[in-house]
Amino acid sequence: MTPHFPTFEVIPAVDVQDGEVVQLVQGERGTEKRYGDPVSAATDWVEQGAATLHLVDLDGAFEGERVNKAAFEAVIDSVSVPVQIGGGIRTAEDAFELLELGVDRVILGTAAIENPDIVETISEEYPDTVTVSLDAKDGEVVVSGWTEKTGLDPAAAASRYEALGAGAILFTDVDVEGQLEGVNTELVSRVCDAVSIPVIASGGVATIDDIIALKDAGAAAVVVGTALYEGTFTLEDALSAVEREAGSA
Numbered sequence: 001m002t003p004h005f006p007t008f009e010v011i012p013a014v015d016v017q018d019g020e021v022v023q024l025v026q027g028e029r030g031t032e033k034r035y036g037d038p039v040s041a042a043t044d045w046v047e048q049g050a051a052t053l054h055l056v057d058l059d060g061a062f063e064g065e066r067v068n069k070a071a072f073e074a075v076i077d078s079v080s081v082p083v084q085i086g087g088g089i090r091t092a093e094d095a096f097e098l099l100e101l102g103v104d105r106v107i108l109g110t111a112a113i114e115n116p117d118i119v120e121t122i123s124e125e126y127p128d129t130v131t132v133s134l135d136a137k138d139g140e141v142v143v144s145g146w147t148e149k150t151g152l153d154p155a156a157a158a159s160r161y162e163a164l165g166a167g168a169i170l171f172t173d174v175d176v177e178g179q180l181e182g183v184n185t186e187l188v189s190r191v192c193d194a195v196s197i198p199v200i201a202s203g204g205v206a207t208i209d210d211i212i213a214l215k216d217a218g219a220a221a222v223v224v225g226t227a228l229y230e231g232t233f234t235l236e237d238a239l240s241a242v243e244r245e246a247g248s249a
Contacts, residue, residue: 004082004105004128004168005198005220008246009052010211010238012045013202013225014038014075016068017058023226024058035229038068042075048235052082052104054223060088061109076102086133086170092121099126107170109133110143113150116164123165131200132161136187137174154187155194162195169195170223173203183210185217192218208233208241215242
């Protein structure tokens with residue numbers, strides 16, 4: 001495991017649309033619930049114990065270019081923990097700009113699928129900074145805001161990007177995303193087994209037990225959005241449970 005995740009982490013999601021924090025159901029526009037200002041959300045999560053923040057420009061993911069740049073710069077200026085950012089990063093230049101701003105990891109989804117060489121290009125300049133986002137629907141990788149199927153197997157794709165220099169894989173199970181109905185550990189486990197770099201799991205976390213199940217499946221970290229924003233459990237309680245489980249292992 002790289003130094004990014006020396007211990008298992010619970011990472012709050014700060015997904016931004018039109019300058020506001022939102023959560024979508026299965027990534028579909030029009031399903032969003034709004035949760036206010038990104039800087040307030042980010043600083044609150046750090047105060048509650050977040051060791052990393054996961055920022056996504058949802059407008060960028062749909063439009064293909066970064067839209068919420070100002071909001072993210074404000075978040076980066078406001079927190080002292082590592083930040084990973086995705087959504088609308090389509091070129092190596094986009095990635096370099098963010099990394100020079102102080103972002104720790106850039107998350108590439110559609111760009112990495114359409115142009116795998118971009119992973120190598122960025123990694124050569126900034127080693128271990130590229131996280132490739134693999135989103136799976138019905139067991140295959142999807143792109144463009146989860147609207148286009150690629151026919152790629154998530155585990156095989158993860159292995160391919162590791163070989164190109166990816167420092168981590170962000171694996172999202174779209175079938176359970178945003179629904180608070182639980183997780184699918186079988187697919188996560190397959191992706192984790194395929195690579196030696198950290199796998200960050202995302203999608204469907206409804207309970208602290210789901211977090212522990214993903215940890216047991218081999219994930220190095222879990223991104224949690226809706227459950228935290230809806231108050232299903234607190235970040236502190238999740239972190240305490242992970243700590244207890246690690247202590248009893």
